[in-house]
Amino acid sequence: MKLFKTKLDAATIVLIPACIGINYLGKLFASFLKLPLWLDSIGTCIGGCLGGPVIGAVCGAANNLIYGFTAGDNITLIYALTSLGIGLAAGIMARLGFMKTFPKALITACVAGFVAVLISTPLNVVFWGGTTGNVWGDAVFAATQAANMPVWLGSFLDEVVVDVPDKLITLLVVFFILKGLPKKLTALYEVNAEIESLD
Amino acid sequence: MKSISLYVDNHTWLTKVHPFTKLTYIAAAIAIPLIAGKLWLFGCCILVSLCALASGKVLKRAIPLIAFSFTILLTIFLIHGLFHQGNANVLFSIGPLRFYREGVLYACRIGLNILNMLLSFAILVLSTRPSELVEELEKKGFSRRFGYIINSVFQIIPQMMGTMSTITDAQRSRGMETEGSLLTRAKAFLPLISPVVMSSLINTRERAVALEVRGFGSKSKKTYLADRPAHKGDRAITVCLLLMIAAAIVWRVGTWLLSR
Numbered sequence: 001m002k003l004f005k006t007k008l009d010a011a012t013i014v015l016i017p018a019c020i021g022i023n024y025l026g027k028l029f030a031s032f033l034k035l036p037l038w039l040d041s042i043g044t045c046i047g048g049c050l051g052g053p054v055i056g057a058v059c060g061a062a063n064n065l066i067y068g069f070t071a072g073d074n075i076t077l078i079y080a081l082t083s084l085g086i087g088l089a090a091g092i093m094a095r096l097g098f099m100k101t102f103p104k105a106l107i108t109a110c111v112a113g114f115v116a117v118l119i120s121t122p123l124n125v126v127f128w129g130g131t132t133g134n135v136w137g138d139a140v141f142a143a144t145q146a147a148n149m150p151v152w153l154g155s156f157l158d159e160v161v162v163d164v165p166d167k168l169i170t171l172l173v174v175f176f177i178l179k180g181l182p183k184k185l186t187a188l189y190e191v192n193a194e195i196e197s198l199d
Numbered sequence: 200m201k202s203i204s205l206y207v208d209n210h211t212w213l214t215k216v217h218p219f220t221k222l223t224y225i226a227a228a229i230a231i232p233l234i235a236g237k238l239w240l241f242g243c244c245i246l247v248s249l250c251a252l253a254s255g256k257v258l259k260r261a262i263p264l265i266a267f268s269f270t271i272l273l274t275i276f277l278i279h280g281l282f283h284q285g286n287a288n289v290l291f292s293i294g295p296l297r298f299y300r301e302g303v304l305y306a307c308r309i310g311l312n313i314l315n316m317l318l319s320f321a322i323l324v325l326s327t328r329p330s331e332l333v334e335e336l337e338k339k340g341f342s343r344r345f346g347y348i349i350n351s352v353f354q355i356i357p358q359m360m361g362t363m364s365t366i367t368d369a370q371r372s373r374g375m376e377t378e379g380s381l382l383t384r385a386k387a388f389l390p391l392i393s394p395v396v397m398s399s400l401i402n403t404r405e406r407a408v409a410l411e412v413r414g415f416g417s418k419s420k421k422t423y424l425a426d427r428p429a430h431k432g433d434r435a436i437t438v439c440l441l442l443m444i445a446a447a448i449v450w451r452v453g454t455w456l457l458s459r
Contacts, residue, residue: 010415011407013344017351018403021359022396024203028363029392033377033384042396062345066352068320070204070329075268075313077320129309131274138274145282173389177396185404 002191003095006054011188015051019043019059020066026170036136037166041086045112045174048091049099050189056087078127082119086167089115090174099175109171113164120163121156130155137162203356205260206328213255213326217433218335221323224251227440228319233312234447241311248318257325264321265314272310279306329353334423343421359399366394 006012022043030039044063048056060083068077093099093108124130130151131138137158144154178186187193208214228248232240252258280290283302290300330350337346370390371377377387 008344009407010410011403013347013415014351014403014406014410015400016348017355018399018406020348020352021355021399024356025359025363025395026392028360029388033387033391035381035384035388039388042392046396046400062348066349069332070206070324070353075271127309127313128271129275129279129305131271131278138278142278142282145278145284148284151284173392176389177393177400180393180397181400185401188404188407 003092004053005191006052007189007191012051012055015047015055015189016059016062019047020063022046023059023063024067026173036134037162037169038134039166039170039173041083041112041116041167042170042173044083044087045090045170046177048087048089049094049174049178050186051091052095052191053088053091056089056091057084058087060084060087078123079120081123082116085115085119086112090171099178102175105171105175106168109168110164112171113167116163116167117156117159120159121152124155124159125152130158132158132162134162202353204329204353205264205325207257207260207325208328209256211255211257211326212430213251213257213322215428215430216326216436217427217430218323218327218332220430220433220436221327223437223440225319225323227444229316230444231447232315234444234451236451238308238311241308241315244315245311245318248315248322251322252318252325255322255326257321260325261318261321264324265317268313268317272313275309276303276306279303279309331425331427334425335427338423347415355399359395362398363391363395367391 020043023040024043026042027038027040029035030037041060044056044060047059051059061080064076064080064083068075068080089112090108093111098104098108098111120132124132130145131141132155140161141154141158144157145151228244232244249258252261279302280298281296281302283299283305285301285305286299288300290298290303292298330353333341333346333349337343367377370387375387375390376383377391378384
């Protein structure tokens with residue numbers, strides 16, 4: 001099985017806007033329920049798990065670019081790289097079979113979380129001087145700065161505190177949703193599917 | 200249905216300017232101060248953006264965009280003013296809190312950069328219809344599949360919001376709590392989001408079939424419905440902006456060579 005093999009037919013093209021919509025809904029619900037997390041990468045992870053790493057990466061990057069250029073939320077533009085990484089990580093892990101059982105899904109969540117942290121930390125340091133805009137994370141950052149720790153370490157911890165729990169919950173939601181999808185839908189995205197004829 | 204795009208057609212000159220000109224302006228407004236590295240240039244770019252927004256009659260609608268990032272700017276000022284690494288000289292103090300000159304200056308630089316980016320993007324966002332931007336990109340050879348993806352996002356999201364409010368009402372009428380402690384609110388997340396996500400994923404199948412039936416995968420050349428009248432001055436402004444970026448680069452390199 002090829003890791004990066006991607007089908008680019010109408011089904012996958014339609015999947016991408018749906019996933020971007022799901023990202024938006026996740027963020028909306030998180031603010032509606034006043035949860036202290038972002039939860040804005042559910043769609044990206046679904047895209048990665050169904051369509052593969054390439055579709056996941058496209059979902060993630062397109063998500064941030066579209067909102068940045070049209071909905072006025074241009075801070076997200078900078079984080080297009082992070083989203084791309086999350087989608088790629090989720091897609092690769094799913095192709096390797098790490099979305100099949102619950103404990104394996106937890107490992108995927110940790111991998112996606114750390115990819116997000118690794119990409120976001122330099123961006124945070126460059127653009128925001130290290131803060132993330134999340135209350136809990138910034139409290140950690142302020143504490144590390146008061147203790148005279150280097151900026152990048154503070155920013156790294158800031159991200160870990162926010163991103164890893166965020167991705168854990170995201171991937172759990174994704175896991176339960178994928179389990180509940182009908183076979184006739186998931187069959188559309190099987191890369192190794194073969195068409196058999198009766199005669 | 201409420202659209203997520205902030206564009207409103209108010210027939211001012213700003214809506215008639217070509218999207219590419221606005222994109223060039225964004226690139227220039229962000230690049231020039233960063234390349235030249237002077238604080239006052241940020242101020243200049245912010246002023247130009249404000250003037251453009253005001254003459255396009257969208258200044259009022261740009262305020263929520265800036266207010267959104269205001270809390271982040273505030274935390275940057277607090278954290279760097281109080282705890283920045285290079286802090287040495289006290290600028291002023293409020294009670295036991297001492298704000299340092301270096302930290303505040305650093306926070307100023309970041310804050311102005313963000314404000315500058317927000318305002319220059321606001322010009323594009325508030326005065327350009329997304330489908331127009333996509334169509335112009337497609338005319339210049341941008342992939343039609345990606346064009347479809349972008350346009351389709353703007354159709355899908357209002358639909359999903361409709362489904363979302365229906366499902367929220369349905370779950371509440373069954374007695375689900377959506378307010379209260381953090382645990383209660385967290386428990387409400389899955390039953391709210393999974394039906395919307397499921398139904399929208401299942402809908403993709405029908406959408407895909409519908410697209411295929413209408414020849415989405417067809418390789419033949421396609422024509423465009425709308426023809427865009429060229430706005431006078433588009434080319435002149437673009438050339439000016441590009442020259443200014445070049446001038447900033449030359450100035451920076453020149454001063455760097457002289458200082459060696």
